[in-house]
Amino acid sequence: MPSYTLRINGKAHEVEAEADDTLLSVLRDDLDLTGARYGCGEGQCGSCTVLVDNRAMRSCVARVSAVAKAQIVTIEGLATNGTLHPVQQAFLEVEAFQCGYCTSGMVMATVALLRTNPSPTDADIARALDRNVCRCGTHARIVKAVRLAAERLRAATPSAGADGRLPPSPLGFGVPSGEPALPRAAQEAQR
Amino acid sequence: MNAHHDDTIEVERYELSSPSTYLFEMERRTFLAIFGVLGSGLLVAATQARAQESGRGGERSAPTDVMAWIHVNEDGRVTGYTGKTEIGQNIRTSLAQAIADELHVPLDRVSLVMADTDLVPFDQGTFGSLSTPRMAPVLARAAATAREMLIDRAAERLGAPRASLRCDAGQIAGGGRSVTFGDLVKGRQLTGVVPADAPLMPRSAWKVRGTAAPKVDGRSFVTGEHRYTPDLTRPGMLHGRVLRPQGYTGTLATFDDSAARAMDGVTVVRDGNFAGVVAPSARVARRAAAAVKAEWTVPDGLPSSTTVYDHLQGRDRSPSGPSSTTAAGRGSTPTQTGDPAKARAAAARTFTATYRIPYIAHVPLEPRAAVAEWEGEKLTVWTGTQRPFGVRSELATAFRMPEERVRVIVPDTGSAYGGKHTGEHAVEAARLAKAAGRPVKVVWSRPEEFSFGYLRPAGVIEIAAAVDAEGRLTAWEFDNWNSGGSGIATPYDVPNVRTQFHPADSPLRQGSYRGLAATANHHAREMQMDAIARALGVDAVEYRLRHLTNDRLRAVLQAAAKAAGWPKPSVEGRGLGIACGTEKGSYIATAAEVSRTDNVLKVERLVVAYECGAIVNPDGLRHQVEGAVVQGLGGALFEAITFANGAITNGNMAKYRVPRFKDVAPMEVVLLDRQDLPSVGAGETPIVCVAPAIGSAARALGAVADALPVRFV
Numbered sequence: 001m002p003s004y005t006l007r008i009n010g011k012a013h014e015v016e017a018e019a020d021d022t023l024l025s026v027l028r029d030d031l032d033l034t035g036a037r038y039g040c041g042e043g044q045c046g047s048c049t050v051l052v053d054n055r056a057m058r059s060c061v062a063r064v065s066a067v068a069k070a071q072i073v074t075i076e077g078l079a080t081n082g083t084l085h086p087v088q089q090a091f092l093e094v095e096a097f098q099c100g101y102c103t104s105g106m107v108m109a110t111v112a113l114l115r116t117n118p119s120p121t122d123a124d125i126a127r128a129l130d131r132n133v134c135r136c137g138t139h140a141r142i143v144k145a146v147r148l149a150a151e152r153l154r155a156a157t158p159s160a161g162a163d164g165r166l167p168p169s170p171l172g173f174g175v176p177s178g179e180p181a182l183p184r185a186a187q188e189a190q191r
Numbered sequence: 192m193n194a195h196h197d198d199t200i201e202v203e204r205y206e207l208s209s210p211s212t213y214l215f216e217m218e219r220r221t222f223l224a225i226f227g228v229l230g231s232g233l234l235v236a237a238t239q240a241r242a243q244e245s246g247r248g249g250e251r252s253a254p255t256d257v258m259a260w261i262h263v264n265e266d267g268r269v270t271g272y273t274g275k276t277e278i279g280q281n282i283r284t285s286l287a288q289a290i291a292d293e294l295h296v297p298l299d300r301v302s303l304v305m306a307d308t309d310l311v312p313f314d315q316g317t318f319g320s321l322s323t324p325r326m327a328p329v330l331a332r333a334a335a336t337a338r339e340m341l342i343d344r345a346a347e348r349l350g351a352p353r354a355s356l357r358c359d360a361g362q363i364a365g366g367g368r369s370v371t372f373g374d375l376v377k378g379r380q381l382t383g384v385v386p387a388d389a390p391l392m393p394r395s396a397w398k399v400r401g402t403a404a405p406k407v408d409g410r411s412f413v414t415g416e417h418r419y420t421p422d423l424t425r426p427g428m429l430h431g432r433v434l435r436p437q438g439y440t441g442t443l444a445t446f447d448d449s450a451a452r453a454m455d456g457v458t459v460v461r462d463g464n465f466a467g468v469v470a471p472s473a474r475v476a477r478r479a480a481a482a483v484k485a486e487w488t489v490p491d492g493l494p495s496s497t498t499v500y501d502h503l504q505g506r507d508r509s510p511s512g513p514s515s516t517t518a519a520g521r522g523s524t525p526t527q528t529g530d531p532a533k534a535r536a537a538a539a540r541t542f543t544a545t546y547r548i549p550y551i552a553h554v555p556l557e558p559r560a561a562v563a564e565w566e567g568e569k570l571t572v573w574t575g576t577q578r579p580f581g582v583r584s585e586l587a588t589a590f591r592m593p594e595e596r597v598r599v600i601v602p603d604t605g606s607a608y609g610g611k612h613t614g615e616h617a618v619e620a621a622r623l624a625k626a627a628g629r630p631v632k633v634v635w636s637r638p639e640e641f642s643f644g645y646l647r648p649a650g651v652i653e654i655a656a657a658v659d660a661e662g663r664l665t666a667w668e669f670d671n672w673n674s675g676g677s678g679i680a681t682p683y684d685v686p687n688v689r690t691q692f693h694p695a696d697s698p699l700r701q702g703s704y705r706g707l708a709a710t711a712n713h714h715a716r717e718m719q720m721d722a723i724a725r726a727l728g729v730d731a732v733e734y735r736l737r738h739l740t741n742d743r744l745r746a747v748l749q750a751a752a753k754a755a756g757w758p759k760p761s762v763e764g765r766g767l768g769i770a771c772g773t774e775k776g777s778y779i780a781t782a783a784e785v786s787r788t789d790n791v792l793k794v795e796r797l798v799v800a801y802e803c804g805a806i807v808n809p810d811g812l813r814h815q816v817e818g819a820v821v822q823g824l825g826g827a828l829f830e831a832i833t834f835a836n837g838a839i840t841n842g843n844m845a846k847y848r849v850p851r852f853k854d855v856a857p858m859e860v861v862l863l864d865r866q867d868l869p870s871v872g873a874g875e876t877p878i879v880c881v882a883p884a885i886g887s888a889a890r891a892l893g894a895v896a897d898a899l900p901v902r903f904v
Contacts, residue, residue, distance in 0.1 A: 028473075037421070038558070038634065092410060092413045095810070095814070098606070099604065100603075101557045135822070137818035142852075143852075
């Protein structure tokens with residue numbers, strides 16, 4: 001079986017997997033990173049969303065071979081030294097969840113959204129999160145949480161450029177300049 | 192289909208009122224065992240809320256109907272034990288609020304052990320919106336009893352008169368001295384039983400209840416740390432996968448597992464119609480299952496999603512035979528007042544219609560999953576279910592063992608909406624674990640969820656109504672085939688009424704759903720009321736009010752109409768519709784504003800007025816109301832299971848659309864807080880008027896089908 005070195009949450013992980021095994025299965029089954037959830041297995045519900053080179057990606061349809069060179073961030077990698085990421089903090093304060101199963105994916109999709117669009121309108125938020133399903137119907141609060149997180153991130157990073165792009169990630173995983181080269185599976189998953 | 196299975200859960204499915212059947216002997220043993228484990232402290236057993244209603248000076252004998260218990264330990268921490276499950280409705284928080292309030296301890300000092308059948312008393316299950324009306328008062332009463340016992344002990348300890356003591360923040364003070372709960376119970380094994388006349392704080396004294404407490408363990412959801420059943424691992428655990436027919440049904444005909452058996456570490460299990468594989472990883476299990484060559488025979492002549500309505504009414508069978516013979520007799524007795532047939536014959540106008548309700552799926556984001564572990568003769572299963580004791584019973588039956596040797600533990604679950612009452616996945620995991628001799632985890636795929644879970648029943652509803660020359664309703668006949676009896680009675684004042692539920696032979700596996708049949712019955716009734724008002728040229732709110740004497744229902748209808756700006760939509764060219772109803776003791780009215788582009792219907796705005804007695808946690812209540820309404824949007828606008836030739840044809844999330852961000856219209860929720868009335872459950876009722884509000888709004892813009900989902904014809 002081929003082996004891959006995956007860079008996840010700033011750490012390198014050696015995993016043995018078939019080329020077409022999904023990133024989600026490797027995260028959950030091999031690395032016990034279960035914060036990315038299985039919801040549908042076809043990129044429709046967004047519960048498995050992670051960041052791949054700073055872009056939101058459905059890990060259930062991303063082949064492990066396609067993300068082997070990428071920087072991957074999962075929900076487990078967002079908080080730093082026990083301090084929640086502003087998006088996590090906003091979701092917690094607004095209580096933008098009921099059963100919580102979609103929350104990891106919602107938070108990751110929001111982090112990706114705010115990276116490229118620090119001041120999203122409600123319509124921007126609905127568009128960006130439209131493929132993340134919340135079956136409990138917490139949509140209004142999720143939008144509220146995203147707005148709150150955006151506000152705080154803007155306040156915390158006044159140096160956000162005129163292009164709206166945030167400075168390098170406070171997570172310390174490094175942000176490639178310009179548009180990251182996305183693996184094909186990731187691009188497909190984006191659509 | 193699934194005849195045997197259907198019989199066993201029929202009562203709960205339609206009525207949710209089957210009596211408890213547990214054995215007290217077991218409860219007492221469990222009770223003592225817990226105490227043994229906890230070692231010391233104060234343990235109070237709580238009985239049913241109705242004990243209080245039996246009057247003062249009620250029996251003080253041993254509890255025969257223990258529903259929950261509360262333990263105060265040496266550190267002054269309080270733990271409530273209940274069989275209820277946390278499925279996103281946030282009762283882990285609201286039940287803790289009830290305990291904290293009555294015991295006068297900070298909320299963070301209270302925790303709950305929920306739905307572990309070895310540690311909690313029997314519970315029917317978490318459904319029917321009963322946790323708040325039934326379990327909260329039970330735990331509150333136990334907490335109040337514990338408080339009084341602690342004050343008794345404090346009076347002794349402090350040598351102060353009882354009346355001079357003050358209980359606050361987990362300690363009791365008086366005469367310049369104080370003692371903590373922990374000190375009072377240290378080194379002791381104190382037990383108490385809630386007396387029938389246990390005093391409860393009046394609503395006006397609530398400090399913790401009635402406030403928007405943050406969700407207990409909320410942080411573990413935003414960090415991804417919470418472990419749902421699919422996230423659990425056990426030492427040495429293997430992964431299982433069940434082999435399924437191509438469609439939703441079939442009999443295993445041929446089976447060749449040679450390729451799968453040749454795979455490293457793979458075990459294949461075949462037991463009658465059950466077949467599955469066990470492997471060291473979930474990925475290998477998937478490959479092994481795919482390597483098994485199995486063929487299933489599917490019976491001919493099964494109904495499809497277009498022929499199912501005739502099938503449910505028995506119209507696709509020979510005219511000589513009685514319809515729905517197997518199911519007839521249960522619930523098929525009509526409820527009748529007056530003589531509707533005669534009234535109809537004498538009426539000025541009659542209005543008849545037939546409404547069709549499709550099967551819909553729950554689609555809880557956490558699929559069915561279970562981890563099963565055998566230790567000798569003892570079986571432990573972790574699984575997300577609304578009925579831990581029901582699943583325990585299913586497991587005991589499946590493996591012919593006493594229930595005491597089965598333990599079911601329910602991690603806080605990724606939602607259910609009525610869809611997780613059964614334990615087939617638990618049985619599957621246990622069967623595979625037994626064969627493998629190791630713990631086994633089974634996680635259903637989304638397509639398995641659609642085809643092998645169960646659905647909200649499809650139904651046909653026929654209404655025949657009649658009005659006199661003044662337009663007043665004189666007759667109301669309402670027949671429901673298959674979708675169920677919940678919410679079937681009309682709240683409107685009509686002198687001649689006949690209501691009948693006709694159970695039928697469902698081709699698809701069906702069961703409970705948020706709001707049960709009340710959604711179907713409200714849709715048909717409210718759409719019919721709207722149709723009659725339109726035909727008579729009377730305002731739809733005014734027409735309803737003319738037939739309503741129930742003040743609570745009138746209040747929500749008027750509140751929704753007012754907030755919606757009835758009768759004019761907020762934007763010209765849109766349609767505004769309204770519907771109201773009552774179910775499970777609470778009252779709802781929903782107004783919807785819709786727009787039309789070609790034949791596409793869009794919900795632009797929703798207004799909900801809701802009253803469910805005294806509000807316990809306003810923030811949590813709002814959450815439940817909003818969630819129920821959003822879920823209702825799916826069934827109102829696009830959800831419907833399609834099937835043919837023994838297979839569901841839209842059984843995945845790419846084909847089966849559930850509400851998404853763009854579907855969710857701005858929503859205004861008006862909560863009527865009736866502090867003078869007991870709290871009733873709120874997780875379901877707000878769903879029931881969403882579809883008829885939208886349907887009647889759509890009628891302002893064109894004719895709509897007498898069916899769900901709502902669509903223009």
